[in-house]
Amino acid sequence: MATRKEVADRAGVSVAVVSYVLNNRTIVKEETRRKVQDAIRELGYRPNLTARSLKTKKTQQVAVLTHYIGNPFEAGLLLQIEATAKQHGYFVFVQTYEPDREEELRSMLMGRVDGILLLGQSFGEETLGYFDDLQVPVVSAMKPAAWDADGSNPIPYVDIDWLPAMRSLVSHLRQRGHEKIAFMTAKESQLNYAVRHQAFLEAMRLEGLELQEDGHLDGSGRFEQAQAVLGELLDAEGKGGTAAEFTAIVCANDLMAAGCLAACRERGVPVPQDIAVAGCENILMSSQTWPPLTVIHYPRQAAGEMAMNMLLDRMNGIKTESILLSGSLIVRAST
Amino acid sequence: MATRKEVADRAGVSVAVVSYVLNNRTIVKEETRRKVQDAIRELGYRPNLTARSLKTKKTQQVAVLTHYIGNPFEAGLLLQIEATAKQHGYFVFVQTYEPDREEELRSMLMGRVDGILLLGQSFGEETLGYFDDLQVPVVSAMKPAAWDADGSNPIPYVDIDWLPAMRSLVSHLRQRGHEKIAFMTAKESQLNYAVRHQAFLEAMRLEGLELQEDGHLDGSGRFEQAQAVLGELLDAEGKGGTAAEFTAIVCANDLMAAGCLAACRERGVPVPQDIAVAGCENILMSSQTWPPLTVIHYPRQAAGEMAMNMLLDRMNGIKTESILLSGSLIVRAST
Structure with missing residues (x-):
């Protein structure tokens, strides 16, 4: 040999x-x-790569934890993350993150990766301390939800600045005559949407609007769930024919917004005349639905690349700050 | 310690x-x-996982080579592959495959993975021999293109049986009065579409239809390319107003079919009256476009799971045969 x-x-x-x-x-x-x-x-x-990595204590591998790569938004981020990692000679692991299995995750990743890239998951304190001890840096593409009321979360991230983006969306809806606006999110499964939700609530306050009692919908982040949840509301009897009190819905991701459109279409509820619908990501599909969706454009290519570069910096001992990009409003026929 | x-x-x-x-x-x-x-x-x-894997000579890692996970069809396969791998304690690497960099790929993967799952890529003989020597099995979700005229390719695969599926689609188009049917594919970048292309040509022959001179379009597998390529044809002047001689297009993937719809919509070309459009995968988006797309339904969840199980079997020394699933025709308003 x-x-x-x-x-x-x-x-x-x-x-x-x-x-x-x-x-x-x-x-x-x-x-x-x-x-x-x-x-x-x-x-x-x-x-012998395995022997070599033992000597250098580097694996040249990083883990990306996904929620649901069935969402083209996540897949798009992953595409860019993988391309950037590859340019620097790193391999990307993909693992679906399950919040109740962090303990297992810790033992699985130990010794296997030089860094961890979250897609907005909010690691617990114990898990963060664990990887800190191992000198495995953790960064996030998309801001993780805060741990507590003071808004602290030590994980550095790349995200868009949600408040101005949400405000431009809410302001647009208000100008179109909507005052009762609902927000659809994924309450349990995708905590990072809490950041978007918070920005929506603050934007409503700044625009002088109040949230209705039925203004929080749980679409679980999925097309099918969103379609079912809004469908049920539209079918239930209320004052104005349906039980839905709102005239517009902002969804924490585009898949749910597309699901809402489908629920309306199935029932002959005209969009945007009876209900306006908007999304938060601008996946390709959102420009092709009928009607096409008004969305906040999230620059996912830039975000994926920047998040991976931030992780590479941290793995090389360079401490970089969190980055906020600008989102922009794209108005289409759904509002 | x-x-x-x-x-x-x-x-x-x-x-x-x-x-x-x-x-x-x-x-x-x-x-x-x-x-x-x-x-x-x-x-x-x-x-020390690295030391341990050195002893057992197993890495508990498999590589999945993607073309473009921006295509929700690939992302959906990957989702299922990753879930199945995880159930068996395996980690999934994601790497974008570049045909002209197989040599680099070989040295990158060596010692790093116990198995390789292709998404229809056609490894060269040298690369296959190399991984065979290393006892790293290679299987494919989606049939790789044949190496030569006799149709041989030693990589075991899971795919749908394309001929009956394509025949039902072509037969449906013929019943709707279409005799001049074009096929849009990705000539260079995604060789596995050659399998779909071949099935289409054979289906045309069996239905007694001939392919037109302009009947092969290269949409590079992407929405934007398909939109541009069909758009150019529609804009060019021909006998019937445009240079396009065909009245229907079958696309090797749904993203391209959606791109064709967009090209028609931009120009006010009515679908399906002037041009019928169909896809081959049934991604979520295809049911939400306007008009919604007629497609061959590819059972990607089952295919992803079966392909990963086939790889696990091979890694355990069990030789399994290739598997052909049934595709089914879903007729929607685009044809």
Whole structure:
């Protein structure tokens, strides 16, 4: 079995350069990389990656914890995160996060990753301390929900600045004559929507609007749930024909907004005349529904890339601050 | 530092059971798992996973190679693959596959994974031989394109039986009066669509229809490309107002079909009156476009789960055969 030194000699480079190539570092010129790869092939050299990572204590692996990659918004973030990680020679693990299994997650990830990228999950204090001890940095694409009333959460993040974005949406709805506006979210399964919910409530207050009694809907973050929940309300009898007191719904993600549209369409409830519907992400689907959806545009490509770069910085000991991007309102026919 | 034996003693179980828990095997009862995890925490035991995997020569990791997880169809497959892998204590790597970088891929994955799951990519002979030598099995969700004219490709796969599915679609279009039917695919970037393309051509032949000269469109697998390519054809002047000779388009994926709808909508070309459009996957979006899309339904949940189980079988030395599922035609307003 050839050694790394023999590979270096044959390629006419130093052992360090061979290591760079094996670690897939982009600083190596293409021509040099080719020479080293030729030498590796000719000599049949097989680096034992597992043994190597034991020595350097680096795995070149990062974990991305998803909620539900069936949501194209998450898949889009993941796409960008993976592309950025790959550029820097890192592999991306994908794991669906389950809040009640953090203990298991800790033992599964230990020794396996150099960093963890959350998609807005709010790790408990114990879990954060655990990875801190292991010197495995944790950052989040999308701001995690605060732990307590003072709004603190030590996880650095990339997100959009939700309050101005929500305010422009609520203000737009008010201008179209809507004063009774409901908010649909995922109460249990996706805590990071609490950040969007909070911004919505504050935007309503700033616009001088009050939330109705029935103004909080739980669509579980999914198209099907949203469709069922709004459908039930529309079918129930109330003063104005249905039990729904609101005339507009803002949804914490676009999948739920599309589900609301479907519920209205099935029942012949005209959108936006009877109910206006808006989303918060601007996935591709939202421009193709009938009617197309008014949304807050979330720049997910930039957010995914920045979050991964923030994690890479932290893994290299560079402390970067959280980043707030601008969301923008896209008005389409659903409002 | 506590040893595994000490953990076992404290939990009142055998060392093997501790190993099962650490390897995340589901055969351990919940109560026992809890005892072992308590002992691990109380003793501060830290298994070195990297060292352990060196000893067992297993990484408990599998790679999934994607084309473009911006396509909800791929994301849906991935979701199911990851869930199935997790149930068996495996971690899933996600890597975007680039056909011209197989050499790099080989050195990146070596020593890192116990198995590789393709999403229809057609590994070269050298790459397949390489992983065969390493005893890393390769299976595919979606049939990879054949290497040569005799239709051979040694990678076992799960896919739908495309010919009957395509025939039911072409037959439906013919019944609606369409004889000039085009096919939109991704010529370079996604070779597995060649399987769908081939089935379409054979279905046309069986239905007694001939493909037009302009009947092959390259939409690169993406919404935006499909929209641009069809848009250009509709804008170019031909005999009947546009240069498009066909009256119906079948797209190799739903994203392209949605892009075709958008191109028609922008130009006021009525669908299905002037052009009928159909897709091949049945992603959620396809039921929400205007008009909603006629599609072949691809049972992606079952396919993702079966493909992962097939890979697990192969990793355990069990040779399973390729599996063909049934696709079904869903007729909506776009045809």
